[in-house]
Amino acid sequence: MDVETTLSERPRYAAAIADDVLRAGNRLRHAFLQKPMRFAPPDEPIVRLTDSEPPVILIHSGFVFRCCVLGDGRRAILNIAMPGDFIGLDHLVLHRATEEIIGAANRVGYYALPPSELWSLMARDQAINRKVVTLLAEMRWRSDRLAASIGRLDARARICVMLLDIYERLPRNGLNSGLTFNLPLTQEQIADHLGLTLVHVNRTLRRLREQRIVLIERQTVIILDLDRLRECAEGLPQVAELVEVCRNDRHIPVL
Amino acid sequence: MDVETTLSERPRYAAAIADDVLRAGNRLRHAFLQKPMRFAPPDEPIVRLTDSEPPVILIHSGFVFRCCVLGDGRRAILNIAMPGDFIGLDHLVLHRATEEIIGAANRVGYYALPPSELWSLMARDQAINRKVVTLLAEMRWRSDRLAASIGRLDARARICVMLLDIYERLPRNGLNSGLTFNLPLTQEQIADHLGLTLVHVNRTLRRLREQRIVLIERQTVIILDLDRLRECAEGLPQVAELVEVCRNDRHIPVL
DNA sequence: CGGCGGATTGAAGGGAATCAATGCTTGTGG
DNA sequence: CCACAAGCATTGATTCCCTTCAATCCGCCG
Numbered sequence: 001m002d003v004e005t006t007l008s009e010r011p012r013y014a015a016a017i018a019d020d021v022l023r024a025g026n027r028l029r030h031a032f033l034q035k036p037m038r039f040a041p042p043d044e045p046i047v048r049l050t051d052s053e054p055p056v057i058l059i060h061s062g063f064v065f066r067c068c069v070l071g072d073g074r075r076a077i078l079n080i081a082m083p084g085d086f087i088g089l090d091h092l093v094l095h096r097a098t099e100e101i102i103g104a105a106n107r108v109g110y111y112a113l114p115p116s117e118l119w120s121l122m123a124r125d126q127a128i129n130r131k132v133v134t135l136l137a138e139m140r141w142r143s144d145r146l147a148a149s150i151g152r153l154d155a156r157a158r159i160c161v162m163l164l165d166i167y168e169r170l171p172r173n174g175l176n177s178g179l180t181f182n183l184p185l186t187q188e189q190i191a192d193h194l195g196l197t198l199v200h201v202n203r204t205l206r207r208l209r210e211q212r213i214v215l216i217e218r219q220t221v222i223i224l225d226l227d228r229l230r231e232c233a234e235g236l237p238q239v240a241e242l243v244e245v246c247r248n249d250r251h252i253p254v255l
Numbered sequence: 256m257d258v259e260t261t262l263s264e265r266p267r268y269a270a271a272i273a274d275d276v277l278r279a280g281n282r283l284r285h286a287f288l289q290k291p292m293r294f295a296p297p298d299e300p301i302v303r304l305t306d307s308e309p310p311v312i313l314i315h316s317g318f319v320f321r322c323c324v325l326g327d328g329r330r331a332i333l334n335i336a337m338p339g340d341f342i343g344l345d346h347l348v349l350h351r352a353t354e355e356i357i358g359a360a361n362r363v364g365y366y367a368l369p370p371s372e373l374w375s376l377m378a379r380d381q382a383i384n385r386k387v388v389t390l391l392a393e394m395r396w397r398s399d400r401l402a403a404s405i406g407r408l409d410a411r412a413r414i415c416v417m418l419l420d421i422y423e424r425l426p427r428n429g430l431n432s433g434l435t436f437n438l439p440l441t442q443e444q445i446a447d448h449l450g451l452t453l454v455h456v457n458r459t460l461r462r463l464r465e466q467r468i469v470l471i472e473r474q475t476v477i478i479l480d481l482d483r484l485r486e487c488a489e490g491l492p493q494v495a496e497l498v499e500v501c502r503n504d505r506h507i508p509v510l
Numbered sequence: 511c512g513g514c515g516g517a518t519t520g521a522a523g524g525g526a527a528t529c530a531a532t533g534c535t536t537g538t539g540g
Numbered sequence: 541c542c543a544c545a546a547g548c549a550t551t552g553a554t555t556c557c558c559t560t561c562a563a564t565c566c567g568c569c570g
Contacts, residue, residue, distance in 0.1 A: 078402060078403065092392065093392045136391040143399050144354070151331055151449070197528080199527075441516065458518090
């Protein structure tokens with residue numbers, strides 16, 4: 001593998017702690033599952049900026065994103081999370097959220113754990129502690145990747161990277177992994193995530209459709225030509241080592 | 256304070272753990288200071304992609320950045336760190352670096368701690384553990400902020416945000432805090448950091464100079480009009496609460 | 511001196527934003 | 541059941557920020 005392709009591969013975890021972290025991940029999930037499931041209707045933020053002591057969240061169903069609104073009213077979506085993902089780990093150290101956490105389109109089911117409980121869990125169980133550190137590092141890697149993607153790729157490549165990323169995260173989270181999957185995001189939300197405008201996302205999707213690479217209709221993504229999709233996403237190309245990643249990070253689906 | 260300005264303020268840490276973390280930060284630094292100081296000549300990476308088991312680093316002198324090269328040879332600089340900053344905390348959980356860590360322009364002095372030693376430190380000392388989690392969360396916030404900045408602001412605003420950010424981090428790290436400071440980055444590196452081209456950075460700097468807002472000459476930044484600089488950086492405006500941040504995060508300078 | 515990396519500037523082109531108008535679904539209420 | 545509104549998707553025309561290509565200049569160093 002080429003040294004140049006680094007930001008593209010998913011990070012690989014040190015072997016010594018991999019299995020350890022794997023099992024700890026399941027214990028961590030288990031702790032969340034003890035909590036009652038909550039639901040957020042669409043358009044109802046899960047975490048608001050005004051909330052004090054916001055919880056850490058494990059998503060059960062539906063897509064969720066973190067977003068912030070800029071001075072001029074424009075919006076930036078920093079992170080898209082799907083069932084099985086944790087979100088809001090920053091709340092471990094922040095007494096107020098820095099971004100809102102909002103459900104996308106459909107109804108969201110989730111488990112919420114207060115930071116204090118997670119801290120004591122981490123203090124008692126060193127492996128869970130490592131899992132949390134691992135999650136934080138992975139999210140940082142993801143944020144960096146987004147910044148590089150927005151800064152250095154054109155609209156077409158950015159969209160392809162995003163779609164491939166979601167496509168490859170789905171099976172990790174125990175979700176359907178076919179070439180067709182559900183993506184409950186509006187084009188405006190995609191635009192806000194990728195630093196584009198709604199209009200330009202639309203045009204770019206049309207071109208991808210005309211070239212028979214990928215088809216997005218309503219909220220369904222159909223990958224028509226996976227190889228060419230990968231080509232388009234090159235620059236920061238995709239996952240070379242899904243196998244090892246799965247070994248290190250697979251978990252019991254929460255669904 | 257406006258709810259809309261969130262990603263702009265530095266994160267505020269939960270009061271309960273603030274002092275705790277403050278003292279732990281100094282213990283953490285102390286652990287790094289036990290190591291022999293190392294030096295990296297300019298153009299000599301501190302951490303390479305090929306390194307296995309890369310260390311965590313505390314910077315003593317000089318500026319340092321993390322960067323990755325894309326498929327087409329273009330580069331993305333994801334993070335700029337200055338004396339007093341930690342870098343490479345991701346190496347706690349990665350057995351190979353995802354990005355190179357490179358010194359900028361001048362000679363870099365640093366302390367390096369193997370991940371295994373940091374882990375045992377964290378296991379022994381819960382407060383240090385919290386400090387590390389806090390640092391990781393802060394870096395993620397910084398990465399998110401960069402992504403939002405590149406995605407939603409124009410060249411002028413991006414540059415102003417970057418300059419203000421550095422200007423305000425300097426005193427936190429025990430460095431000179433006047434309106435004039437040293438910025439050992441080439442225009443090309445600034446461009447790679449902000450998702451622009453060298454040429455356009457140059458033009459934008461010229462306009463900022465003509466408007467008598469900020470002057471960059473050689474590697475010296477002179478802020479001519481701090482208020483207007485803040486105006487330009489609006490959108491994700493700057494630090495509203497430097498006081499609280501300092502209280503929570505000031506540390507003994509390592510110089 | 512010559513070479514080199516960085517900075518500067520001009521001219522031309524393109525990708526994306528903006529402005530604006532029109533469909534298309536969906537949900538709501540009369 | 542239809543009318544209507546609202547939100548999202550689609551498309552065209554125009555503008556402009558930024559890139560690309562190219563040339564020059566400057567300070568530095570062997």
